[in-house]
Amino acid sequence: MKKIDLHVHTVHSDSPLTVAEVARRARRAKVTVGICDHLSPYHKMFEAGAFDDYVADIRGHGLLLGAEYCIGETIPVDDERLAELDYLEGGLHAVDLGDKKYFFWGSEAPEDADAFVDRYLETTLAAVANDPLDVIAHPTYLPAPLSERYDEIWDERRCRELWGAAAARGVAVEISGRWSVPGPRQIELALEMGATFAVGSDAHRREELFDVGYAYRMFELFNVPEGRIFWPKRKKIKK
């Protein structure tokens, strides 16, 4: 199976890796690579100028051009610019609980875990229904204080809703190397429900580059056909 990694971060958001280095290592490792930096009010790429520099840098190195916006937040560039991307990933990084926003990388558990997960699912479903995304980044990822309850939280009912919506809209389900999500049981159900899968390491550091072994192990385990693996088309470059 040809190897792909569509979720690599660089200096254009929160990684010290340059695009040149990623491109060099991708050639050496014979992996097709897409750069997928954060396109978000919380990161460097939060306006048109930075976005245009990003596009030029990635195109200049011949890599696939993606971006990761924050689900639930406004995408900070216009549709015309967005259409320049080969693919758009949407990642949920915070859940709006009404009175406050819960950010995933804090250390405290949400007070009401069920309310949190319901809102999590609702927010992701709204993005799948309304946003121009091609891939759900690290779907079903849970903040550390909840991760022990993963299989209980992502039960069949919740997964059927999520995978059903993704399959119906043709939005790919990412299998994340860095976070090892979704779990095997959840992937098996997504496959049965007709979802397509995207492969991403979510690398922010050199040693995480192209760490997509988990995804390929799952493809082998469940005999996922190549036709169910998302392979973005490179867009023609405008002059």
Ligand SMILES: [Zn+2]
């Ligand atoms: Zn993310």
Ligand SMILES: [Zn+2]
């Ligand atoms: Zn990411």
